[in-house]
Amino acid sequence: MDNKQFVKEIADIEKDFPQWYTDVIMKTELVDYGPVKGTMVIRPYGYAIWENIQRELDARFKATGVKNAYFPMFIPKSFLEKEAEHVEGFAPEVAVVTHAGGKELEEPLIVRPTSETIICAMYSKWLKSYRDLPILINQWANVVRWEKTTRPFLRTSEFLWQEGHTVHASEQEALDETILMLNVYKEFAENVLAIPVLTGKKTEKEKFAGAVATFGMEAMMLDGKSLQAGTSHYLGQNFAKASNMKFLDKDGVLKYGYSSSWGVSTRLIGALIMAHGDQRGLVLPPKVAPIQVIIIPVAAHNGGVLEKVAELETALKNAGIRVEADVRDMSPGWKFNEWEMKGVPVRIEVGPRDIENNQCMLLRRDTLDKKAISLDGLVETIKAELDDAQKNMLEKSRKMRDERIVTATSVEEILQAVENKCFVKADWCGCRECEDKIKEETQASSRVLADGERVTGKCAVCGKEAKYTVYYARAY
């Protein structure tokens, strides 16, 4: 069998998922470890996925009126300390510049772990009147959080992300923006990444340090663990008060603004890998795949094969499809393995017999179905296959996820469910002790609050009346 070589090299996805993940990201050259502990190098194949994510998200942000800007990476230590909860949350994991230009600095500089404090300080300078509102700004940037345990894409000392920061005249408008961006993320996750997500409010314990409320989106990975794939925070007037960010309202009164912030990061690449991969390696949704179609010549020494390959490549490229032809001097079987491992959505094989029959062979990475297709109308056929692969991947993920959402009425049931790789819906009284107890006994944490009916109406831990229903899961 063609794939033996690679199947052997990649750890068993069922038996050792963490090693499978590491094997896949390293062998496909998505990423490498940087020289400094906990850092990563995003290699061209991985970065091309990030560029596709950026393009898709950026267009969505701009369609809501958001504009991009860039704020300095160095934050004076005193800024971080302005918001009490915020500094408590971030101080333990910041990197600190103490020397620059050959001298010790008078005030140490924090390398941004997130930019609320510095951005609000600038907004407080720019904001004068209600006419200046809303302020809707996003930045694409690197941030640094010094973590003890790191894994490429999932948790690294430095990572790339976008962070949106908005200011509004009223609580309602800021809350609306918070939810709007959560929904932008959800639509993007489903329609671009082909990953269905649960969205909802986070508990007090899990919320962003300094927020009034955090809303998150959670994605189920193949091992049943949840990955927080994006968050949107309603910040109330917390940062406005810390930065004295005020505006003169229509009624002539000076008021603090209401703000929101929201972000997703290179973590999404980790989500893609762990939501869709299989034993052969990556399976990439067409909308973010760096290469959507790979063309492989078979019996390339035969007259006309390479010419036909070049002709098809040009035709597909001109139609806006990200296509490459692999004309290296290696066996087709070797190439099949390589491009399957790299998760290219559609493979086309062209040999002398195919050309005689005015056809080529097409393999879909998501289904591994192989069939002959006519060279007439090839562009349209390929476009339809890519659309279908995109749709099929979302449906498959959604089906798996939905089958793995269960309800529980006790800590034991929660434990059993998460051991079975499930998300668990259970009722909760709302107290921190019960939330902590579940974490302690099941290693599952509350992911987001669920809408709708209660499971039983009683807290799964203490049995008291439930105020909330929670999705619990073990999480990355």
Place this chain on the structure above:
Amino acid sequence: MDNKQFVKEIADIEKDFPQWYTDVIMKTELVDYGPVKGTMVIRPYGYAIWENIQRELDARFKATGVKNAYFPMFIPKSFLEKEAEHVEGFAPEVAVVTHAGGKELEEPLIVRPTSETIICAMYSKWLKSYRDLPILINQWANVVRWEKTTRPFLRTSEFLWQEGHTVHASEQEALDETILMLNVYKEFAENVLAIPVLTGKKTEKEKFAGAVATFGMEAMMLDGKSLQAGTSHYLGQNFAKASNMKFLDKDGVLKYGYSSSWGVSTRLIGALIMAHGDQRGLVLPPKVAPIQVIIIPVAAHNGGVLEKVAELETALKNAGIRVEADVRDMSPGWKFNEWEMKGVPVRIEVGPRDIENNQCMLLRRDTLDKKAISLDGLVETIKAELDDAQKNMLEKSRKMRDERIVTATSVEEILQAVENKCFVKADWCGCRECEDKIKEETQASSRVLADGERVTGKCAVCGKEAKYTVYYARAY
């Protein structure tokens, strides 16, 4: 006159160019000062220019086979020290992280001032065989150089840039790449930024710390000073040897690779401002202008005006033109000033009388010519005007620049020429003393070596036989 208000607010471009620059960048909201000394905030209007620069350049890089990646920002101090000239050049201006995650680090980390050392360390891990060559990678990133004197866009502690890093099997291939990218920059500067540039090799004194040879492109600003707008370095085997970056060549011998690096930065925004601006403010070339066309209603309370404005806006937007309509409740005169100051290439005015006559008024920012144009075929007319503005701005800049290139045969003539806001072509024996003497006595530095015939054949300083002809200028 409409513009009095702004003319008064912006310092006189002839009398106080530095203050004019500061006034323009602040009043047009391109940029603001960050809280940490020497840092800048790139505001949405400024960042949109950077996005246009990125899109144009990125496509050009990719067309030559370059792919993007991302390398960590933190470089172990020991890495920087591997290349002797490099560390000497950069050590005085680096920012140093000494603490992270609540602890003092065992080895301090340098915030990248440029990434040759860390990128070559990764390449040396990836590079095995001649089959892996060439390596053609670029990254868009922030870098930090702690400078004593800073000015937004021109010289800031942190700035945004791209840095390409390539490796090749031979000296010739690496040199070819170095020149190829220099020419990409030149074509981009002229056809996108509408700025004519002089390109050539830098002297030893002016070359990049660690390079074998540096090639630069120099642009003339309106005050006659030169701005180094981009550089491309041939690094030979310097960094390859420092990082032990070797490959097994076709002949079975293990060899060091030859590398190049090349970069441009947010400095280009400074170049745009100082190459094209006037007393009214910015004049932006259409290809990088965030807004290419601004539509302003006149007598907007009149029935049908706002509807017509919206109709034209939609038509232009659908044609791919970056257009906005300014329907704020302010006088047209106020808006004319504002958008002229912001450098929007084309302004359209629409009033009741215009609508009656099936026309609108069009003002070109680059020429300040105003004329009536028909609403029939408006999209085509606007496209032609934008193309013409782009072309006209380059011609105008080139004419000014060419008129201000003079030759000199003595230090006195060089001094007189740079005082007259000129670039000076003069012969040079090649010794450091003569180069230093010109700098000392005229505050002009050697910008790039000139091709072609000598001016007299004798060094303008010492009179000995000339080995080179040099372009001298005062520089940013």
